[in-house]
Amino acid sequence: MSDDAILKVTQLRKTFDSRSGFLGRKAKVHALDGISFEVKAGEAYGLVGESGCGKSTAGRALLRLIEPDSGEVEFKGQSVTSASKRHLRELRRHIQIIFQDPYASLNPKQLVGDLLAEPLKVHKIVTDAEIPERVASLLTSVGLPAEAATKYPHEFSGGQRQRIGIARALALESEFIVADEAVSALDVSIQAQILLLLQKLQAERNLSFLFITHDLGVLRYFCQRGSVMYLGRLVESGPTRDMLDRPLHPYTRMLREASPSPDPKTARATVKVAGEVPSPLDPPQGCHFHPRCPKAMPHCREVYPEMREVEPGRHVACHLHDPSVMGEQVEGV
Amino acid sequence: MGNTNSLIGMSVFLLIVIAALLAPIFATHDPVQQNILFRLQGPSAEHWMGTDAVGRDIYSRILYGARISLIIGLVSVGLAMIVGTAMGVLAGYYGGKIDQLVTQITDVLLAFPSLILGLMIVAILGPTMPNLIIAIALTTVPQFARVARAPTLSLRERDFIQAGRALGYSDLRIMYRHVLPNIFPEVLVMGSLWLATAIRVEASLAFIGLGVRPPTPTWGGMIRDGFKNILDSPWLAIFPSLAILILVFALNMLGDGLRDTVDPRLKGEK
Known part of the structure; x- marks a missing residue:
């Protein structure tokens, strides 16, 4: 529809097979039952619903972390859903994800510095000599001291870990970020800090967000537009305030x-x-x-x-x- | 408790390794030098653990025999660890057909007790050191495949692995840099426990005559030789048996201790 859409999702579907017990009846769970929406450049688009409604599946399906069964995801006019393995790897540079659980989203055996340097090396974003400097600037941009690079994830609190996760999502200079319940696991006071940080980064880097949440307060605060999801389908879409x-x-x-x-x-x-x-x-x-x-x-x-x-x-x-x-x-x- | 145990086990194991490495220095006699005049002598100042039926010094033979046990044990378990872990990680990470294949191979190999499988392979290939290593490695591979597969299955769903995929890392990189370091402690524990089994299997094979060929001294072979004189000269069999017992016990203590450190849930359970 509109030309300024950075991400366009059309009729995305995903079903999971489910079997209840040995010899149980095979059933299909329609996690995504044909959802469509588009996110404009620089916008934070919210996806809200109760747990189990499929909103996290939606976030992961559009990155193809879960392969959708059918439907189309377009990023800046390029198809994500039909991209080859190589092309997909290239596209993923532009779309990143922040996870809900800051304790599960960081490799416990990796120093924070290595964890942030790895994407830079893999995609050759900067030369090897520039990596320490870039890692330090990523850390300061999310409000952490540069010395954090020499520590392991378990040495940080939940809020700090979420900042590390955000820094990792920023490492590839992506334009689009899927925030999957990014603040739900945090204390309310920390939630506010992380939301402020995300807003600051959004303004500085002109980021677009798909913001998945179950919290209407967070939705109202952070997102300009959004959709309400119920049992795998969107039931209402529009400007969040309205x-x-x-x-x-x-x-x-x-x-x-x-x-x-x-x-x-x-x-x-x-x-x-x-x-x-x-x-x-x-x-x-x-x-x-x-x-x-x-x-x-x-x-x-x-x-x-x-x-x-x-x-x-x-x-x-x-x-x-x-x-x-x-x-x-x-x-x- | 776990730490003390593994410390004792580790120390004893290292002592045996050092003794085997420095066997030429510690040995009092040539381990293959026969001296029929001094055959079947009891422990003395000259021959600390006595002599065997052809007058060879048992103490020196045990030192040199440790080399065989350790080389075969370490190399076969090392090989099994590399191959088995790779199989388990691939199966757990990719799932589907690869997983089915690996699981089936593992199940077939596990259906044979390691001694029987080792016996079959050595009987077919012949009792040389490389064949013994292959045989013992093959019996141990499925253990590592199993130990590596289960945690990989659960790691695969963890967010940091998903983050790696989202960041465009190759599957190989994810398995090597992100899965492997997280399962390595468990694999290592398994390694120390199976090293004990490998050494036992080698000794058992040697005892039934499928060990490294004489005159190379092996512990299992020494027990076999000593068995003929078990009634009048029991030390011939007793000393190499004790050597096996101590080494296997030390490795088990080390493994159990390590396991307690790696998996705190098992602490205190016996």
Whole structure:
């Protein structure tokens, strides 16, 4: 659609085989059931949803750390999904990932300096003589002392380790970063520091982000636009402020009501979070959300609603916003 | 506790290695020099551990025999460690067909007790040092393949391996630089434990007559020779047996101690 998109994801699908016990019934989990979105250059795009909805699979599938079954990922007009092994390695220079668990994402047997020097060597970003200097500048750019290079990851705290992970993602001068729950494992005070750091880096280096999170506060703070995901599908997309202030999809509304507000005067939960996420092995017929939806209609049990643009820049997959289903009654839910 | 054990085991092992290396200095006699006049003598000031049926000095033969045991043990376990670890890492990292193949080879080899498999191979190829090394290495390879495969399987899913892939590292680099250093302690522990087994298998093969050919002294061969005179001159068999016992025990202590250090969960379990 728009020309300024740096990353374009079209109808991405991934199913996992699952077998319950020996001789158990074979089943397919639709982790990604045809999701599409695009991220503009310099933008932070959010992907929000409950655990198990497939948002991490989405992040990894677009880097092909998990091979998607079908669909298309385009980075700056080049196809990632159909790239050869060699081309993919080249493309990966431009797209990096920051992981959730800062304890699992750094090789415990590697000095921090070596861990940051390795990508520089592999891709010959700088000459060998310049490597120590570059490592030091990477460390200072994420707010760590240059001496950190001579230590092992276990000598650092979670927040510091996450900074090392960020420095590693920056080593290749990538333009696009997938942040997979990058702050979820950290204390709230540290979360703020890391978010500030990411914002600073985004401004300095004109980075684009796919920011995967389950925290609406973080989403609102960090992302300009985003999508809400439910059981492998996107249910609502648009500017984050509009989405959170005036949710169109009942699920977005439920998520918002469930997340705490910093203002004690705000009335709490008018819509109760009902039920649990159904098993992705056996998603409900029709709209996946209808068993938990307070406004479910008979039609919702039968037909999955398509994603439609209902306001400029705002898309939602819900029959309540489809005039052909609702007749005259379309309303702000 | 683990540290004291491995320290004692390590010291004894190193002492034996030094003794074997410096055998020409420590030996009191030529280990193959026969002297029929002094045959079957008990331990004395001249012959510390006595002499055998053709009058060779047992103490000197044990020193030289240590060389054979250690060379065959170390080289075969070293080979098995390299080949087995490579197989296990490849299987664990790639999964699928490669994993199936490696697992099947491993299972077949594991179905034979190491002595039986070693016996078969040496019987077919002939009892020379290189053949013994190949035979013992082959019986030990699946152990290392197993030990390397399991942690590789779980490491493969770890984020830092995924980060390596995202950074465009080759599979070989990821396996060598990121998987291997993280499984190496476990492989090393296995190495010290299987070194003990390898030395035992070599001695057993020599005992049943499939060792390095005489007159080269081997511990297993000495026990075999001494067995004929076990009733009137028991020291012929006892001293080389003790040598094997001490070396194998030291290696097991070393391995157990190392394992406790590497895997703290096993600490205290006996």
